[in-house]
Amino acid sequence: MIATPRPSLPTAPPQPVAPDRRRGRGTVSNASGRFEPYVRTEEDDGWDVLDSLEPFRTEVTLEAARTAITRNQSPDIPFDRSVNPYRGCEHGCVYCFARPTHAYLGLSPGLDFESRLTVKPNIAELLRRELSAPGYKPRTMALGTNTDPYQPLEKTHRLTRRILEVLEEARHPVGIVTKSALVLRDLDILSRMAEQGLAKVAISLTTLDPTLARQMEPRAPTPARRLETIARLAQAGVPVTALTAPIIPSLNEHEIDRLLESAKAAGASEAGYVLLRLPHEIKDLFQEWLLENHPAKMRRILSLIRDTRGGKLYDSGWDVRQKGEGVVAWTIGRRFEMASARLGLDRRHLRLRTDLFVAPPRKGRGEPADQLSLF
Template identity: 60%
Template sequence: MESGCGRTARRLAESTPAAESRRGRGATANPTGRFEPATREAFADGWELEDELPPLRTEVTLERARSIITRNDSPDIGFDRSINPYRGCEHGCVYCFARPNHAYAGLSPGLDFETKLFAKPDAALLLERELSARGYGARTIALGTATDPYQPIERRYRLTRGVLEVLARFRHPVGIVTKSDLVLRDLDILKPMAAEGLVKVALSVTTLDPDLARRMEPRAPRPEKRLAAIRTLAEAGVPVMVLVAPLIPGLNDHEIEAVLARAREAGASEAGGVLLRLPHELADLMRDWFSEHYPDRAGRTFSLLSEARGGKVYDATFGRRFTGTGAYADLLDQRMRVAMTRLGYPAERVRLRTDLFRVPVGVGGQYSLF
């Protein structure tokens, strides 16, 4: 009898490029997006050309957005506005909860998500306009909530830096989420902002195992570089949170204490963890990835995940989607809290200032009296 992972692997293989052509990518398949009217299905036509397929290249489309600040009213998220200068992410993290969003663009949440990217070149100009609007009230903006603002293409497009330059001029608070040491490039902006209580950085350290990281997050900096980035940021006076996320049952959950210890030693002052989330197509993508990389662990992973999700693969209920419920979820939470206390993580989190916000003189037709 064929296992669930076996059936998934066979089904997704219909839209999977040869292994050599997707070397250095995270997803192992490229299934049709859920909104498409037809699905792709490969078949053998007698021409064995797989070895001739070139490696998948990154394509970037410039997107002319009408606005840059996204609002949300989710009761279990600690911010009500965010900015994502890019759509899709070249880091290729196989577990990324944002993958299903690519289906809205008529693309696959699989390999398309990490190879067909969108950049918003007007991000800084749009932000300046929105912050200058009459009646705007400053609250912390989360930068990089869906896709990493410091993914590799940021070296070329520098959209994240442009956004930070605007926020610094307006003295607007920002929380950055990334798994890249490229954030250190912008220390000249971040250090003065941190001195005024206007910025903190959350760095994701999913695992300390470089081999596991390479398979899960093929184009993200290796774990040691992220820990070094935490140290450099902390030494510069920038508050740093370490994110042990996502916590994947049976794969990296045993590393909670070790990651928290290494991050605290490097200077992290806050910590958090999020249980693996598998909305929409992501569940099948993860099953296919397990079948290729860790077929012997898939059963335990999905069994524990189902236990923490009320018998389902994914539970989108507010208040439960990030942590899960039940004995396994409670154990993860307890381990996080005990380790943080033992390692001396402060009980209080850094609160960024909003009272310094000002529209600079001459911006948006507004002039200051001071």
């Protein structure tokens, strides 16, 4: 590994990591994040050292978080607060808009994002404290806004379940976005909360093609498993949204009708979509992925993406970043709207209740604990 000062001028994209070292991963390279003063590259010194490097294995770091609730004021996002128990995501979705956040840790948004993960073991205790703060006013808490709360790490760390236990105790509304069937493990909590109008789940359904899903989302459940998850959630009385995201022109765009029909048949009651977003490093990562997996379509796909972003690969403007603009974006939007209307997936926009909220009792630790009730 050689570290060189980051050049001031654009350079050729980084060399792909050998397939054997990244087997089962989503991205092709592991380029340095945008904040790093040096660019790290692997160079063969003539002794075949690169052939003997270890494959990328999942590494977990524990973080003592300082806060639990992340707030935003973005006008194009339907929630103003969220909780994220993990940084990075082992699902490895190549298009994940959260990848650039790994650059803040001094890590690569590429292979590091899906193999060097952070766990916040104190997140539930912090959440309890913040919900019990004087003057706290409840609104829907979002889970799954940055990385999937039910990625494989959750099987052992169970932080998402602990968060749900706190929210259920406080009767606080929660909305979850996930690709994982592991959400069914917490069906006991979710069904009880849903019965009170306090919970809903969105299942991300990107494609029905298992080969394409394996390429784009290598460690996420199969499309069939996600449809089964929608069915079981709906049968348990948990409202389910089918989130067809991201829609990628000329790659999965043609599946919009089939995706919505399958989700409706499984029990989904609402639907939503987001056009592919390519902020920061994702632009390069996605182009590398296209070159390796869909080289014949690469120019066509990138051309259509630019048509939806005013000639660029990405536009971060409010509303534009989610849906795009121009003829291509308009066509995708109308196709989705017509299919949703035909299937009745546009008729219900569930608002969760906030009037049942009860602040959880504080447990001390440097602050006065609430007096326990005698009755």
